[in-house]
Amino acid sequence: MRLTGYFMPTLKETPSEAQIVSHRLMLRAGMIRQASAGIYSWLPLGVRVLKNIERIVREEQDLAGAQEVLMPTIQAADLWQKSGRYDAYGPEMLRITDRHGREMLYGPTNEELITDIFQHSVKSYRDVPKMLYHIQWKFRDEVRPRFGIMRGREFLMKDNYSFDLDFAGAKKSYNKMFVSYLRTFARLGLKAIPMAAESGPIGGDLSHEFIILADTGESAVYCHRDFIDFDVLGQTIDYDGDLEPIVNHWTKLYARTDDMHDPAAFDKQVPADKQISNRGIEVGHIFYFGTKYSEPLGAVVSSAEGQPVPVHMGSYGIGVSRLAGAIIEASHDENGIIWPESVAPFHVGLINLKASDAACAKVCDDLYGKLRAAGVEVLYDDRDERPGTKFASMDLIGLPWQLVVGPRGVDKGVVELKRRRSGEREEISADAAMARLTA
RNA sequence: CGGGGCGUAGCUCAGCCUGGUAGAGUGCCUGCUUUGGGAGCAGGAAGCCGGAGGUUCGAAUCCUCUCGCCCCGACCA
Numbered sequence: 070m071r072l073t074g075y076f077m078p079t080l081k082e083t084p085s086e087a088q089i090v091s092h093r094l095m096l097r098a099g100m101i102r103q104a105s106a107g108i109y110s111w112l113p114l115g116v117r118v119l120k121n122i123e124r125i126v127r128e129e130q131d132l133a134g135a136q137e138v139l140m141p142t143i144q145a146a147d148l149w150q151k152s153g154r155y156d157a158y159g160p161e162m163l164r165i166t167d168r169h170g171r172e173m174l175y176g177p178t179n180e181e182l183i184t185d186i187f188q189h190s191v192k193s194y195r196d197v198p199k200m201l202y203h204i205q206w207k208f209r210d211e212v213r214p215r216f217g218i219m220r221g222r223e224f225l226m227k228d229n230y231s232f233d234l235d236f237a238g239a240k241k242s243y244n245k246m247f248v249s250y251l252r253t254f255a256r257l258g259l260k261a262i263p264m265a266a267e268s269g270p271i272g273g274d275l276s277h278e279f280i281i282l283a284d285t286g287e288s289a290v291y292c293h294r295d296f297i298d299f300d301v302l303g304q305t306i307d308y309d310g311d312l313e314p315i316v317n318h319w320t321k322l323y324a325r326t327d328d329m330h331d332p333a334a335f336d337k338q339v340p341a342d343k344q345i346s347n348r349g350i351e352v353g354h355i356f357y358f359g360t361k362y363s364e365p366l367g368a369v370v371s372s373a374e375g376q377p378v379p380v381h382m383g384s385y386g387i388g389v390s391r392l393a394g395a396i397i398e399a400s401h402d403e404n405g406i407i408w409p410e411s412v413a414p415f416h417v418g419l420i421n422l423k424a425s426d427a428a429c430a431k432v433c434d435d436l437y438g439k440l441r442a443a444g445v446e447v448l449y450d451d452r453d454e455r456p457g458t459k460f461a462s463m464d465l466i467g468l469p470w471q472l473v474v475g476p477r478g479v480d481k482g483v484v485e486l487k488r489r490r491s492g493e494r495e496e497i498s499a500d501a502a503m504a505r506l507t508a
Numbered sequence: 509c510g511g512g513g514c515g516u517a518g519c520u521c522a523g524c525c526u527g528g529u530a531g532a533g534u535g536c537c538u539g540c541u542u543u544g545g546g547a548g549c550a551g552g553a554a555g556c557c558g559g560a561g562g563u564u565c566g567a568a569u570c571c572u573c574u575c576g577c578c579c580c581g582a583c584c585a
Contacts, residue, residue, distance in 0.1 A: 081534070081546060082520050086578055106577065160509095161584080178585090212509065212583065219585095226585065278585090287584085354585060388585040404545095422544060457545040464545090475544060485544090 070415070071437075072450045076113050079462050089285045091397035092217030094406050098466045100393070107214025107222030114466060115393065117414035119225065122392050123204055125256050125411060126227050133249035133308050135200035135229050140182050142206055146172035148181040152365050163210045175208040180362050180384060183230045187380070188368035194234050197370060197380060198242055202229035204389060218394045219350070220287070225390040231383045234370065236359070239381040243275055243357050244312040246385040250279050250353050251301040251319065257392060258409025259399060261352060262296045264324040275383075278326055279353035283398040286348030291335050292324035294343040326351075350395045357383040406467030407490050415448040417506055418468040420460070422475035424453045432484065433474050436499055443507045464489065472502055 078099040086103070087093040095101045100115030111119060127137065143165065149155035155162075155174075163175040176182070183201060191197065204227045214222050231242035247263065254261035259281050266278040280290050299319065306315075323338045325331070326349065335344065363369065363379040372378050388395075393412075400407045408414070417440065421433040433449065440447045448468060450459050456475070463471050473485040473494075483496040486505060497505070 078518085080519060084519070085514085085521090088579075103577090207585085209584075213579095213581095215579085224585070228585090351585060386585055391585060425543090455543060455545090455547060457543090457547075459546090460544080461546045473544080477544070 070448050072448060072452050075448070077466070078112070079465060087217060089216050089219070089398070090401055091219060091285075091394035094397055094401060094465070095217055095394065098406060101218060103217075107211060107220070109218055109221060109223070114414045118393050118408070118412055119390060121412040121414070122257060122389055122396075123225075123227075126253055126387055126389060127204065129249050129253040129256070130202050130227065130229060132252075132306075133200070133245045135202045135249075138183075138186070138201050138203050140176070140179050140186075140203050140205060142176055142208070143173055144176045144179075144182055146174055148185055148366070149174065152181050152362055154181070161209050161211065163208050176205075177207055177209045178384075178386075179203070179205075179228060180230065180382075181366065184362045184366045184368045184382070187230075187232055188363070188366060191232070191368075191380075192370055194370050194372050194378075198231065198233045198238050200229055200231045200242060200245070202227060202385075216285075216287070216394065218390050219398075221390070224388060227387040227389055229385040231385070232363075232368070232380045233382075234372065234378065234380065236357075236381055239357050239359070239383055240275070241312075243355065243383050244316050245308055246355050246383070247277065247316050247319070248301070248306055248308070248312050250355065250385070250387070251315075252306065253387065254279060254281070254352065255300070255302045256411055257396060258411055259352070259392075259396065260297060262290075262292055262324050262349075263319055264290060264292065264326050264349075265320075265329050266326060266354065266356070267328060276356035277320075277354070278351045279355075280324075280326065280349035280351055281395055281399055282345070282347045283350050283395070284348055285398050286350040288349055288351070289327040289330070289346065290325070290349035291327075291330050291344070291346045293322035293339050294345050295322060296324060296345075350391075350398060351388075352392055352395050353385075353387045355383065355385040357381070401467070404461070405465035408467045408469060410469050413469050414466070415446045415468050417445060417447050417470040417472055418463045418466070419447050419449040420463055420471060420473045421449070421451055422456045422459065422473060424451055426476050426479075428479050429474055429476055432479055432499060436472065436474070436484070436503065439503055440506060443503070445506055470506060472506070 080097045083093050084096050087096050098114060099112055101109045101111055104110050146155055162177050165173040167173050206223055207226050208223050211222050214220055233239040233242055261279040261281050263277040264280050266276045323335055359381050360379040363382055368380050369377045370380055396412060397406050419433060419437055421429055423429045437449045467489055469489055471487040471489060478484055484499050484502050485494050485496050486502050487494040
């Protein structure tokens with residue numbers, strides 16, 4: 070993409086409404102634009118990031134055996150009346166009346182709808198287990214939206230719902246999602262730590278929040294330092310096999326959010342030099358809730374003995390749009406965003422330091438063509454701007470690599486390859502740079 | 509929902525107290541100079557001063573109402 074033709078309205082100054090770093094940087098980088106309180110439009114650069122996050126989430130859901138569906142944003146109120154949540158949900162739920170006076174709502178979540186879909190078609194124990202997920206916009210009328218995209222009223226979320234015959238089955242589904250989440254966040258370049266969370270009236274330990282550590286996080290979290298070095302991507306996962314050992318490995322050490330924190334247990338279980346107490350951002354939440362919705366909504370299957378049994382369910386959420394902000398919170402410096410490779414809107418930024426110089430332009434155009442031909446996503450700054458402006462905006466938008474071509478280097482037959490994350494630069498030939506970027 | 513604050517040019521803000529018909533920086537457009545970390549000079553375009561009432565000869569400025577947005581707290585993916 071040539072920057073001269075790209076819609077990327079960057080800002081030199083920080084808009085006054087933005088307080089936290091991800092919000093400021095997303096606005097400055099031209100990723101989003103506020104439409105109203107807690108509601109945002111996504112501009113081209115932001116959409117590219119969002120799509121990358123979505124892609125990874127989707128791939129990992131599919132890998133774990135879940136199937137994608139797509140449920141509507143607007144739902145009829147009657148299912149919610151059946152589950153009892155229409156009254157329980159309160160003003161956070163945006164209620165709408167259609168032209169016929171029918172009560173509708175903009176979905177804040179989808180348990181009712183998915184359970185209804187399931188119960189219409191599934192009647193036998195032979196048809197479970199099933200895991201169905203979708204990635205859809207949701208709306209929660211937060212009293213006080215804030216932190217930009219991190220806590221908007223409208224947000225993009227992946228939610229998955231599992232259906233099993235009994236608790237043992239549900240636990241297997243839970244484990245699949247647990248491991249799937251570890252992989253998903255790791256691929257997004259994040260250190261996400263599963264922390265014991267409130268599981269509501271069901272009780273037990275089957276609820277985990279996946280938290281990333283960031284100083285600007287919204288809640289206090291406490292955990293063992295060894296989590297930082299845990300790795301999940303180095304092993305092959307067999308989702309049909311026993312996942313319990315992996316789950317155990319990731320849950321045996323102390324990790325709790327503020328509301329579950331027990332200072333005495335923390336001190337007892339974690340040596341002082343291994344204690345981390347920090348702020349954290351919740352990027353995912355998984356829980357088992359048994360028959361809470363299957364009973365009132367009639368999601369019942371026949372057991373092998375011919376007896377009707379309500380299915381055991383779990384639900385598993387990932388805040389897709391929130392992740393865009395969370396990744397920035399976890400990965401930036403004073404100059405701007407530092408995207409992990411997997412979600413970067415482009416792989417490399419090609420900077421022509423002197424657009425008016427024919428030799429420079431020749432080298433750049435050539436590199437641009439070759440990179441594109443090689444399938445490398447490249448943003449080519451071909452603007453007639455000063456070098457400082459170009460460096461600043463490229464650092465701001467945080468592409469993993471910068472390929473800098475200036476008259477000085479072109480004379481010597483070299484270009485400069487800069488790593489955004491470390492700031493390392495090296496002068497190498499254009500061919501060598503190509504080889505590096507296509508490796 | 510309790511408490512606080514802010515709406516003036518795309519962005520950051522001054523002007524408001526003490527009423528006299530719109531400002532700066534930056535960004536944008538033109539030209540010249542410049543060219544390795546958000547340049548310099550000159551010229552230019554750009555605002556229903558959030559909206560509605562009111563007071564006044566006259567309102568960005570004073571009064572009332574209203575809408576929007578932000579911050580702290582409680583709450584939340």
